[in-house]
Amino acid sequence: MWQSSASNSDFEPKFSLSPLTYGTIKAATYAMLVVVPLAILGAIFTGYFMTPKMRTTVKPTIEIMAALPTVVLGFLAGLWLAPLVENNLAGVLLSLVLLPMCVLLAAYAWHLLPESLRGLVPEGWEAALLMPVIALSVWLIFQLGHPIEASFFGGDMPNWLSNQLGIKYEQRNSLVVGIAMGFAVTPTIFSIAEDAIFSVPKHLTSGSLALGATPWQTMMGVVLLTASPGIFSAVMIGLGRAVGETMIVLMATGNTAVMDFSLFSGFRTLSANIGVEMPEAGVGETHYRLLFLAALVLFAFTFVVNTTAEILRQRLREKYQTV
Amino acid sequence: MRDWFKSGSPWIWLTAGAVALSVLAVAGVLALTALRGLGHFWPKAVAETSYKEKDGQISRLIGEVREREEVSMRRLVEAGFKIEGNQPFVDRLLFKLGNRDVTGVDFRWFPEPLLGTIA
Numbered sequence: 001m002w003q004s005s006a007s008n009s010d011f012e013p014k015f016s017l018s019p020l021t022y023g024t025i026k027a028a029t030y031a032m033l034v035v036v037p038l039a040i041l042g043a044i045f046t047g048y049f050m051t052p053k054m055r056t057t058v059k060p061t062i063e064i065m066a067a068l069p070t071v072v073l074g075f076l077a078g079l080w081l082a083p084l085v086e087n088n089l090a091g092v093l094l095s096l097v098l099l100p101m102c103v104l105l106a107a108y109a110w111h112l113l114p115e116s117l118r119g120l121v122p123e124g125w126e127a128a129l130l131m132p133v134i135a136l137s138v139w140l141i142f143q144l145g146h147p148i149e150a151s152f153f154g155g156d157m158p159n160w161l162s163n164q165l166g167i168k169y170e171q172r173n174s175l176v177v178g179i180a181m182g183f184a185v186t187p188t189i190f191s192i193a194e195d196a197i198f199s200v201p202k203h204l205t206s207g208s209l210a211l212g213a214t215p216w217q218t219m220m221g222v223v224l225l226t227a228s229p230g231i232f233s234a235v236m237i238g239l240g241r242a243v244g245e246t247m248i249v250l251m252a253t254g255n256t257a258v259m260d261f262s263l264f265s266g267f268r269t270l271s272a273n274i275g276v277e278m279p280e281a282g283v284g285e286t287h288y289r290l291l292f293l294a295a296l297v298l299f300a301f302t303f304v305v306n307t308t309a310e311i312l313r314q315r316l317r318e319k320y321q322t323v
Numbered sequence: 324m325r326d327w328f329k330s331g332s333p334w335i336w337l338t339a340g341a342v343a344l345s346v347l348a349v350a351g352v353l354a355l356t357a358l359r360g361l362g363h364f365w366p367k368a369v370a371e372t373s374y375k376e377k378d379g380q381i382s383r384l385i386g387e388v389r390e391r392e393e394v395s396m397r398r399l400v401e402a403g404f405k406i407e408g409n410q411p412f413v414d415r416l417l418f419k420l421g422n423r424d425v426t427g428v429d430f431r432w433f434p435e436p437l438l439g440t441i442a
Binding site: 037038039041042044045046049050058061062064065068072073076080087099100103104106107108110111126127128129130131133134135146149150154155156159182183186190214215216217219 | 324327330331332333334335336337338339340341342343344345346347348349350352353355356392393394395396397398411412
């Protein structure tokens with residue numbers, strides 16, 4: 001490696017943007033892992049299966065989340081959620097796995113109930129039925145968490161992770177950020193995807209149902225395909241928001257510029273870096289110019305994402321225009 | 324069960340679960356901020372108890388119990404608390420002491436085993 005300048009910091013400080021870019025990608029990835037399944041599955045139910053009466057209250061409720069300032073979310077994530085996750089790590093990880101199973105179990109139990117009882121709640125109200133189920137399951141899983149930590153992880157799972165597996169656990173980590181970013185990005189994706197699914201022409205779905213397809217087959221084969229350009233742009237707009245998100249990552253990660261993809265370590269993103277270092281940079285010096293460079297990299301990032309998304313969306317649109 | 328999976332209804336329920344979770348999350352965040360914020364306007368009655376300091380001294384404690392949570396024993400022992408017994412988790416209580424000029428801090432956590440009876 002050849003460097004035209006001295007390798008010490010006397011002449012000119014040495015900086016690298018790669019850990020920050022890495023951090024941005026990491027934050028967006030974990031956020032999307034939480035958000036995409038939640039928002040799209042939610043949009044599918046709300047846009048197609050839910051009764052109109054329930055939809056009029058549910059949709060605005062979820063959209064309210066977008067109105068929550070991200071500072072508030074970051075504050076909650078950093079000061080309330082991060083200690084909670086550290087203290088109940090087994091419970092949190094377990095609920096990620098067990099919650100869908102609890103929902104399926106409840107659904108099967110409902111299916112086994114006699115017809116007369118099931119008739120009490122008409123179709124399209126499943127989500128309302130599931131709310132107490134989910135609240136109860138989360139509570140139960142959290143109750144399980146501590147005994148499990150006590151018997152398998154020496155009473156303290158974060159400590160066990162670092163000592164036995166060598167995975168360093170930081171209190172402000174990607175898991176916390178993923179969950180907190182979920183609140184910021186879910187309403188965006190949910191809202192656009194739901195609009196796309198809801199505006200699928202009724203004659204298409206009726207036709208499919210009339211030919212004997214089950215509602216779920218109609219969903220997968222007809223509705224999702226027709227709505228795919230809309231869902232795709234929803235995901236991309238959400239991704240753009242996750243990449244540019246500043247306050248949550250600033251407040252709920254340790255802001256250490258580390259390059260590892262571990263779920264339990266923090267990171268420092270480009271946007272948070274600009275926010276943190278802005279007051280420290282002297283006008284006109286290297287540091288100051290570098291912050292602008294960081295901003296440019298961030299812009300390039302969103303530009304590339306949005307352009308590819310737009311091209312792909314156009315292709316999808318042309319493909320399904322005929323249906 | 325197989326027919327039930329074939330009918331596709333489990334997946335519909337799963338999507339319903341996603342909506343329910345999202346709605347609960349919104350309601351939860353709003354309720355959390357409201358409860359934490361508004362609790363300030365309705366102070367609870369103060370509790371009185373005694374506390375065994377790290378150096379073994381017993382001190383009198385008056386304050387409002389704000390929170391109770393389970394923490395692992397290891398963290399407390401690492402922090403220098405001398406707690407008897409070997410249960411993996413103990414409860415700790417957050418007291419609002421107020422009077423920062425006297426006590427130095429407004430809020431302080433106390434492991435429950437080191438507290439006397441709370442009146």
